[in-house]
Amino acid sequence: MTFEAFSIAEAILASAISAGTIYLIASVGECFTERAGVINLGLEGIMAMGAITSFLVTLAYGHLVAILSAALIGGLLGLLHAFLTVSLRLNQIAVGLAITWLGLGLSGFMGAPEVARDLLRALNPNVPSHLAELKQAPRLPDLRLGPLAETPIIGRAFFSQNVLVYAGVALAILLWFVLFKTKWGLSLRSVGENPALADSAGVNIYLVRYLAVMVGSALAGVAGAYLYIGYQPFWVEDLTRSRGFIALSLVILASWSPLRAIAAAYLFGGVEALQFRIPLRGFGAETPQLVMMLPYVITILTLIAISLASRGRIPAPAALGKPYSREE
Amino acid sequence: MDRGAEKSGHSPSPSPKVEMRGIVKRFPGVLANDNVDFTIYEGEVHALLGENGAGKTTLMNILYGIYTPDSGTIRVRGVPVKLRSPRDAIKLGIGMVHQDFRLIEAHTVVENVFLNHRELGFVPNWRSLESRLEELASNYGWKLNPRARVGGLSPGEKQQVELLKLLVRGADILLLDEPTSVLTPIETRMLFKTMRRMVEDGKSVVLITHKLSEALSVSDRITVMRRGRVVLTRPTSEVTIEELSIAMVGTQIEGVVSRARGEQGEKEPILKISNLSVMGDSGVLAVRDVNLTVYRGEILCIAGVSGNGQVELVEAITGLRKPLRGKIILNGLDIAGASPRRLFELGLSYIPPEGKKWGIVPELSIYENVALRVIRRQPYSRLGMIKWESIIKTAQRVVTEFRVDASSVKARAGSLSGGNVQRLILGRELTTSNPLLLVAAYPTKGLDIAATEQVKRILLGLRDEKVGILMVSEDLDEVLELSDRIAVMYGGRIVGVIKRSEASAEVLGSMMSRGVPVSAAA
Numbered sequence: 001m002t003f004e005a006f007s008i009a010e011a012i013l014a015s016a017i018s019a020g021t022i023y024l025i026a027s028v029g030e031c032f033t034e035r036a037g038v039i040n041l042g043l044e045g046i047m048a049m050g051a052i053t054s055f056l057v058t059l060a061y062g063h064l065v066a067i068l069s070a071a072l073i074g075g076l077l078g079l080l081h082a083f084l085t086v087s088l089r090l091n092q093i094a095v096g097l098a099i100t101w102l103g104l105g106l107s108g109f110m111g112a113p114e115v116a117r118d119l120l121r122a123l124n125p126n127v128p129s130h131l132a133e134l135k136q137a138p139r140l141p142d143l144r145l146g147p148l149a150e151t152p153i154i155g156r157a158f159f160s161q162n163v164l165v166y167a168g169v170a171l172a173i174l175l176w177f178v179l180f181k182t183k184w185g186l187s188l189r190s191v192g193e194n195p196a197l198a199d200s201a202g203v204n205i206y207l208v209r210y211l212a213v214m215v216g217s218a219l220a221g222v223a224g225a226y227l228y229i230g231y232q233p234f235w236v237e238d239l240t241r242s243r244g245f246i247a248l249s250l251v252i253l254a255s256w257s258p259l260r261a262i263a264a265a266y267l268f269g270g271v272e273a274l275q276f277r278i279p280l281r282g283f284g285a286e287t288p289q290l291v292m293m294l295p296y297v298i299t300i301l302t303l304i305a306i307s308l309a310s311r312g313r314i315p316a317p318a319a320l321g322k323p324y325s326r327e328e
Numbered sequence: 329m330d331r332g333a334e335k336s337g338h339s340p341s342p343s344p345k346v347e348m349r350g351i352v353k354r355f356p357g358v359l360a361n362d363n364v365d366f367t368i369y370e371g372e373v374h375a376l377l378g379e380n381g382a383g384k385t386t387l388m389n390i391l392y393g394i395y396t397p398d399s400g401t402i403r404v405r406g407v408p409v410k411l412r413s414p415r416d417a418i419k420l421g422i423g424m425v426h427q428d429f430r431l432i433e434a435h436t437v438v439e440n441v442f443l444n445h446r447e448l449g450f451v452p453n454w455r456s457l458e459s460r461l462e463e464l465a466s467n468y469g470w471k472l473n474p475r476a477r478v479g480g481l482s483p484g485e486k487q488q489v490e491l492l493k494l495l496v497r498g499a500d501i502l503l504l505d506e507p508t509s510v511l512t513p514i515e516t517r518m519l520f521k522t523m524r525r526m527v528e529d530g531k532s533v534v535l536i537t538h539k540l541s542e543a544l545s546v547s548d549r550i551t552v553m554r555r556g557r558v559v560l561t562r563p564t565s566e567v568t569i570e571e572l573s574i575a576m577v578g579t580q581i582e583g584v585v586s587r588a589r590g591e592q593g594e595k596e597p598i599l600k601i602s603n604l605s606v607m608g609d610s611g612v613l614a615v616r617d618v619n620l621t622v623y624r625g626e627i628l629c630i631a632g633v634s635g636n637g638q639v640e641l642v643e644a645i646t647g648l649r650k651p652l653r654g655k656i657i658l659n660g661l662d663i664a665g666a667s668p669r670r671l672f673e674l675g676l677s678y679i680p681p682e683g684k685k686w687g688i689v690p691e692l693s694i695y696e697n698v699a700l701r702v703i704r705r706q707p708y709s710r711l712g713m714i715k716w717e718s719i720i721k722t723a724q725r726v727v728t729e730f731r732v733d734a735s736s737v738k739a740r741a742g743s744l745s746g747g748n749v750q751r752l753i754l755g756r757e758l759t760t761s762n763p764l765l766l767v768a769a770y771p772t773k774g775l776d777i778a779a780t781e782q783v784k785r786i787l788l789g790l791r792d793e794k795v796g797i798l799m800v801s802e803d804l805d806e807v808l809e810l811s812d813r814i815a816v817m818y819g820g821r822i823v824g825v826i827k828r829s830e831a832s833a834e835v836l837g838s839m840m841s842r843g844v845p846v847s848a849a850a
Contacts, residue, residue, distance in 0.1 A: 183448045186435075190443050193432040200414055200430070201444040318434065 006153065012273050013157040017165060020269020022047075022227045024168040026247035027265055028258045029219025032175050035256055036212035037192035037319040038085060041096025043220045044244025045103020046077045050224025052107040055235050056116060058137040058228075060124035067164070067225050074221020077103065078214035086209045089323035100244070108237045111135075116235075135235040137228070140164065164226040169262060171219070176258040188212060192317035195324035205324055220244065242296070249299050252306060255315055271298050343406065344369050345501055345532050346391065346422075351400035353386055360386040361397070362556040368501060373523050373533045375543035375564070378553035379576060379776045381745075384536045387553070388503045392424040393417040404501075423494030424503040427510075429486045433479030437461065440478055441492045464495060468522045484515035491522070500531045507535065508542060512635070520546040540572050552576055587788055588627075588812045588828045595623045598765050598796035599645070604654030604664075606637070606644045613652070614640035616820040622765065625794040627787065628825075629801055629811035631836055637820035638800045639681065642769045645798070646678045647671045659764055672701065675764035677757040679771045681800075683746070687753040690742025694734055694752060695723035697741045702760045722759060730755030731782065747779025754786055766790060768799045772806060784810060804836060 026043055033040050040046075050070035057066035077099055084095045109115055116132035140162035148159040179185040190198040191208045199205050227239060246268060254260035275294045283291070306314065346368040353361040360383045368374055376384045389395045391402065393411035402409055404420045411417050414424070431440050438458050442448055458474040465472045470488050478489060487507060494502060504523075508516045523533045523546055537543055543550050543564070550567060552560040552575040560567075560575045599622040608614030614637045622628045630638055643649035645656055647668040656664045658674055668678075680686035688697045699719045702708040707718050723737040730751040734744060744752065750771065757763065768787065772780040787810060791797055801807050807814055808831060815825045816839040823839055 182451050183444075184450070186439055186442075186448075186452075187444055189435070190432055193434050194430075197430045197432065198443070202415055203444050315434065318432075 008277075010153050010156050012270070012277060013153060014161075015273040015276070016266060016270035017157045018161060018231060018269070019272040020266035021161075021165045021168045022223055022231060022243055022265075023247050023250055023268050024172060024223075024262060024265035025164070025226060026220050026223035026244060027250040027254065027261045028168070028172045028175055029216035029223070030248060030251045031254060031256050031258050031261055032179065032188075032219075033212045033216030034251055034320055035179055035192045035317055036188050036209050037195060037317055037322065037324070038082070038209055038213050039092050039096065039248075039321050040078070040081060040099075040213060040216055040220075041093060041245075041248065042077060042081055042099030042103065042217070043096075043247055044240055044242065045100035045107075046074045046217050046220040047103070047224035047227065047240045047244045047247075048107040049073050049077060049103045050221030051228040051239050052110045052224075052235070053221070054225035054228045055111070055135075055137050056119050056123060056132065059120055059131050060127055063138075063140055063229060066229060067222060070221040070225035071218040072221070074224070075214045075218035077221070078217025079210070081217065082210040082213040085323060086206055086213070089325060092321050092323070104238070104240075107239075111235050111237060137233050137235075139233045140226075140230045162230050164222070164230045168226075168265075172258040172262050179258065189317070192319055195319050195322075196326075199324075199326060209324075220247075223247070246295060246299055249303055252314060252316075253302050255306075256317065268295060268298070271295050344403075345405055347401075347403040348387070348391065349401045349403075351387065351390060351402075352398045353383075353390060353395060354398050359556050361390070364400070364553070364556070364558050366391075366551060366558065367561075368532045368534060369549075370532055371527045371530050372548040373527055373535060373546055375535045375537060375547035375550045376553065377537060377540070377543045377550055377572065377576060379538055381776055382538075382553040382576075383556040384553050385505055386556075388424060388505060388534060388536055391417065392422060392503060418494075418497050418499065420501075421499050422501045422503065423497065423499030425487065425490040425494070425505065425507060427506045429483075429490055431478045431486055431489055434477065436475050436477055437472060437481075437489050437492075438474040440489055441474075441496055445496065460496075461492060464492060468525055469518070470522075482515070483510040484512070484518065487511070487515075487519065501534075502526065502531060503534045503536070505536045506538070508537070508539070516542075538576075540569055540576070543572070544569060585809065586811075586828055587784075587809055589625065589791065597621050598624050598659055599798065600655075600657040601645070602655045602657075604641070604644060604656060605652045606640045606649060607652050608637075608640050614820050615644065615651075618654070618820075618822050620815060620822060620825070622796040622798050624764075624796050625791055626812040627791050627797040627799055627810050628813050628815060629799050629807040630815050630817055630822075631801065631804065631807045632817035636817045638817055639769065640820075641817070642681075642767055642798075642800055646676065646767055669704075672761065675761065677761060677763035677766045679750075679753055679757065679766070679768040681769040681773065683749045683753050684742075688741045688749055690740065692741055693738050694727065694732070694741050694744075695720050695737040697752065698723040698726055698737075698756050698760070701756055726752065726755035726759050729759070730786070747775045747782070750775060750779065750783055751786075754783065758786075758790070763790075763795055765796045765798065768797065770800060770802065772801070772803070780806075807836070 026047060030040060030043060050073060053070045053073045054066040057069045081095055081099055084090045085092045110119060113133045117129045120127060120132040121129040142160050142162050143166070145159040149155045151159065179189060187198060187203045188208050190201070191203060191205055195205050224240065227243070228235065232239070250261060250264045250268060253264040271294055275291050278291050344367045348364065348366040351361050351364040351366070364383070364387055366387060376388070378384045386395065390397050391411070393413045393416045396412070402411065404422070409420060438454060438461055441461060442452070442457055461472070461474040465488065472485060472488055478486060481489070491502070507519060511519060523535065526533055535542065535547060547564045549561065549563050550572065551558055552572060554576060560571070601618055601620040604615060604618045605613055606615035618641060630641070632638055640649060644651045647666050647670070651664050654664065655662050658676060661674065663671060663674065684690065689700070699708065699714065702719070702722070703714060708715055720737060726732065727734060727737055732744070732748050732752045732755065734748065741749065741752065757766070771787070772783050775783065787797060787799070799810065808828070811828050813825060813827055814831055814836065815822050816836060817823070818839065
């Protein structure tokens with residue numbers, strides 16, 4: 001292999017991991033939510049809110065506060081989702097889509113130069129508010145894990161990334177452990193399979209579902225924050241570009257397992273990385289729309305493949321999408 | 329019946345574990361429990377016998393904390409208690425296995441058993457829980473893999489999982505609601521052994537059942553309920569089958585008398601099946617090379633333990649499942665693979681198993697359910713517009729002629745009882761067409777005696793009108809009563825077809841359980 005091929009492979013791999021992390025954080029959270037029987041179609045809007053929050057708060061208080069605020073905003077939107085779908089038992093599809101449009105609209109409004117400037121001034125008057133108009137915030141620094149970062153090809157991808165990339169993998173492992181190895185996880189999965197039975201076994205259905213939705217939404221907020229400060233630190237409207245919906249379909253590809261979500265997310269990160277590489281090779285340089293379609297086309301193709309492979313019996317949680325009420 | 333031999337015979341200890349006194353429970357329009365007294369002693373199997381709707385399950389649901397009684401007292405081990413939920417009952421050692429299993433199919437046995445168990449650590453030691461289950465299961469002679477997914481288990485094994493759930497929570501008063509209704513005869517025998525084993529260990533078991541023979545073969549005492557009241561409580565050794573049947577239904581059940589037509593002159597075949605093979609859900613042949621003929625004006629019963637291909641055979645005939653090969657000739661026309669609608673137009677009517685699940689849309693009203701069959705035909709619709717007046721008129725005819733007990737045809741079909749649903753389905757099929765062939769799968773399953781008798785009369789009436797009837801039943805008494813000829817199915821094959829006059833319960837029983845052809849069995 002020539003040096004050039006080496007460095008291209010290294011770059012593609014690195015950008016696959018770094019793009020995949022957006023999907024990873026969001027879909028791991030959604031795995032958790034859906035295992036409790038709630039589908040959150042609001043991911044897209046929550047990610048957008050996480051992104052705009054991280055943009056403004058990073059300028060005001062720095063990265064750590066920004067990530068925590070994005071999680072908080074996500075968690076609050078999750079609380080709204082849970083209140084509407086779990087307590088009021090509204091249709092989960094309708095509520096999720098409403099939250100998506102709410103998040104997209106509100107984040108667009110908050111990102112408009114005059115609004116962003118005023119918001120930044122309100123957040124921290126000591127920061128020059130015209131910074132908001134530049135639409136840029138400092139990127140999360142990469143953490144080089146010592147000599148490992150020098151490993152050829154994979155070093156840059158796996159050992160020289162920002163903290164959220166590592167956190168994504170850690171979260172996937174943590175949530176997998178909670179879901180499949182702990183008492184809580186068993187209760188949560190039971191709520192997603194048969195809430196009436198879990199209820200009679202003494203599990204607090206409402207608490208479990210509220211927490212599952214809020215944890216998943218908080219992570220979607222963090223995914224949005226990562227998208228902005230860790231991946232593409234320049235604010236544009238529609239920054240998320242349907243990545244929330246792709247994360248939703250990755251949950252199916254991962255068959256509701258946070259560990260499999262790692263592979264699924266990085267695979268799609270790879271698709272996204274290629275999408276920016278292909279035009280450089282000359283193909284589609286004039287019609288980038290064609291190449292930009294790639295992730296969505298691949299999403300549809302993988303969903304078809306999963307359906308065929310499982311003969312139409314996708315092992316979704318049995319009570320997914322169904323509101324629960326005790327009086328039959 | 330050698331019940332004296334297998335039962336311990338020691339007299340029940342004088343202090344009762346459970347005493348229910350003067351229990352009254354009223355539902356809208358029904359007095360489900362009318363001043364009921366019920367006692368459970370240590371170390372006894374107590375059979376709670378009665379027809380559907382007699383109030384047995386209501387009484388046990390009260391003891392399990394699902395319903396609160398309107399009046400009456402409950403003492404457990406001498407202490408008066410108020411049971412507000414099943415959790416209260418479980419704390420007192422009372423556990424119930426419902427007719428429909430309450431399990432999570434996607435989870436393993438051990439996960440199901442220990443869900444939210446108080447001894448479960450935050451990170452449970454599954455290995456030790458598994459071996460604890462294995463030990464408990466082997467104590468009762470069960471071969472249950474704790475790591476198996478519940479969805480892949482047989483009904484008998486699922487029941488064992490339900491029992492394990494109760495046992496690991498320390499239940500020593502076990503209420504089993506119609507536990508044999510989903511079991512094969514072999515599994516039933518095994519369950520009875522388990523029940524005896526449990527009472528030997530000092531537990532108490534209540535067997536809710538409507539089957540006399542079960543109550544007699546396994547219990548120490550029997551309580552009979554009828555219309556919300558206890559009509560008899562007696563040690564099993566001091567009661568006869570005649571007394572019990574009188575107590576249950578109020579009149580004596582006669583021996584099985586055949587209602588066959590007797591010999592007919594010329595025979596005109598209406599359905600001819602040749603070399604039919606059908607694939608089952610699991611990808612193995614469920615129906616193997618079946619040849620069968622149904623004649624006009626006869627009832628041909630397919631007898632056999634369920635799961636031997638009866639359902640798949642019926643589904644192939646009624647167009648719900650594509651046959652793998654073979655011919656199905658209805659009135660001279662090969663209908664293999666034809667759609668259910670085409671079959672209905674050709675004169676085939678179908679009474680599906682579990683009418684409430686497969687025969688009606690519960691959310692729709694009675695008249696809308698009637699409409700489903702005729703919606704494409706004049707005078708019920710024209711140019712794609714439904715004529716509701718004529719459908720409502722037909723629905724009213726169905727309701728009166730077939731005595732469907734409903735407040736109006738606008739009532740939700742799902743609000744009807746099982747017997748009424750079955751009469752509605754029969755009425756719909758027969759009022760909206762003149763069938764040549766009626767396929768009836770388990771048409772009386774789950775119905776009470778009066779409803780069963782009505783369904784039987786309708787079937788016999790159709791037979792007299794020269795309709796060919798193919799009926800599937802597991803109930804031998806019913807088969808013997810209604811059939812003109814009997815075909816026995818075993819392992820996907822028809823192992824023999826005999827005339828009613830040649831049949832006895834013994835011959836049929838051996839064919840059904842071992843697949844021995846009639847010549848060898850006789």
